[in-house]
Amino acid sequence: xxxxxVAIYSCGGIGLHVSCVTRLAGYLLEExxxxxxxxxxxxxxxxxxxxxxxxxxxxxxxxxxxxxxHQCGSNLFWLLKVKPACRIYIPEIIAETGLYPGRERKVxxxxxxxxxxxxxxxxxxxxxxxxxxxxxxxxxxxxxxxxLTLCDYGVDVEKVLGYxxxxxxxxxxxxxxxxxxxEERETQA
Amino acid sequence: MTAGFVEVLFxxxxxxxxxKGPISLKDLLEDLHIKESSPYWFACNRKMILRTEIDQKxxxxxxxxxxxxxxxxxxxx
Numbered sequence: 001x002x003x004x005x006v007a008i009y010s011c012g013g014i015g016l017h018v019s020c021v022t023r024l025a026g027y028l029l030e031e032x033x034x035x036x037x038x039x040x041x042x043x044x045x046x047x048x049x050x051x052x053x054x055x056x057x058x059x060x061x062x063x064x065x066x067x068x069x070h071q072c073g074s075n076l077f078w079l080l081k082v083k084p085a086c087r088i089y090i091p092e093i094i095a096e097t098g099l100y101p102g103r104e105r106k107v108x109x110x111x112x113x114x115x116x117x118x119x120x121x122x123x124x125x126x127x128x129x130x131x132x133x134x135x136x137x138x139x140x141x142x143x144x145x146x147x148l149t150l151c152d153y154g155v156d157v158e159k160v161l162g163y164x165x166x167x168x169x170x171x172x173x174x175x176x177x178x179x180x181x182x183e184e185r186e187t188q189a
Numbered sequence: 190m191t192a193g194f195v196e197v198l199f200x201x202x203x204x205x206x207x208x209k210g211p212i213s214l215k216d217l218l219e220d221l222h223i224k225e226s227s228p229y230w231f232a233c234n235r236k237m238i239l240r241t242e243i244d245q246k247x248x249x250x251x252x253x254x255x256x257x258x259x260x261x262x263x264x265x266x
Contacts, residue, residue: 015259016230069232069255089235091198091255100201105260111201158235 003130003138006034007060008123009041009076009084011067017101018067018090020108024116025065025123033124037131043076054143061085061130061138063123071158075151078160080143083173086126092169093119122170129181136180193250197221200258214238214246217254228259 010026013019030038039060045053057080064073064087077084094100097118102109108116130136151157163171167182194205199221206220214233218225231238232255238246248254 016257017260018257068230068257069235069237071235091232091235091257094201095196095198095203095253098202103258156236 001138001140002134003061003136005037005039005060006085006127006130007039007041007056007062009043009062009064009073011065011073011090012043013067013070013072016068017103017105017108017112018094020105021101021112021116021119022065022067022090024108024113025119028116028120029123029127033120034127037127043072046076046080049145054145057082057143058140063088063126065090065119065123074157074161074163075155078155078157079148079151080145082141082143083161083176085130085138085176086166086170086172086179087163088119088122089169089171090115090119093122096168125181126170126179129179129184130177133180136177138177195248195250196253197256198253199223199256208248208250211247211249214243214248214254217248218243221256223256229256230259231256 008026008029010022011019026040030040039056041056041062042053046057062084064077064084066073066087067090069091074087094115097115099115099118100111101115102112162174164174166172166179170182172179192207192209194207195217197204197206214231215225223229225243231243233246233248233252
């Protein structure tokens with residue numbers, strides 16, 4: 001099944017500047033870069049069980065923007081028993097680019113804004129690849145919310161989701177589709 | 190003991206530090222002049238390190254440590 005839209009899950013943290021970066025990256029994707037190709041996910045609506053939010057997760061592939069090592073986005077998806085198409089791990093983008101989230105939360109400083117743009121552009125590349133490539137397929141899935149409990153802190157979410165590093169800061173569950181623009185050589189081989 | 194480098198992501202910059210072998214995170218933080226009680230959280234190789242684990246957590250050559258400043262809201266790890 002070809003990709004109609006892509007869902008973006010931005011880190012929902014409040015205690016680190018980096019969560020403001022992931023949120024801005026999501027807004028840039030939805031409001032500037034790929035307006036009609038992106039849906040931003042809202043964790044609270046998901047946990048609440050809002051049918052339209054659940055439909056987004058089930059119908060479209062998701063890119064998670066994990067802001068820190070808590071990996072709340074990845075943990076949420078593990079909790080819902082669905083796999084994201086991939087995730088972008090922001091600390092690695094910071095390490096690679098030297099762009100710092102900054103020290104202001106209300107309005108991000110220039111470095112934080114540039115970091116958000118960098119993250120959004122990387123996600124844009126992945127989304128365009130998913131949409132353009134005939135080799136990329138997405139199969140709708142069902143989230144499982146019955147008997148929902150909190151995440152087990154002891155669970156290694158990278159292990160249970162089977163993350164494989166496919167580019168700097170970008171991870172994909174190994175049993176999910178290859179990302180066309182990032183893993184082009186492997187896809188063509 | 191095998192000497193090598195650890196990478197430390199701190200305040201937006203990635204720095205490399207040579208260590209002579211495994212060292213505790215507590216000792217690494219001391220070398221970096223970061224107090225354990227400072228408002229930061231710590232991770233090693235994308236795994237959070239709880240404050241109660243700082244003494245025991247061993248950092249080895251090749252590891253990447255992430256240090257981020259905590260603001261209000263959320264736990265202090």
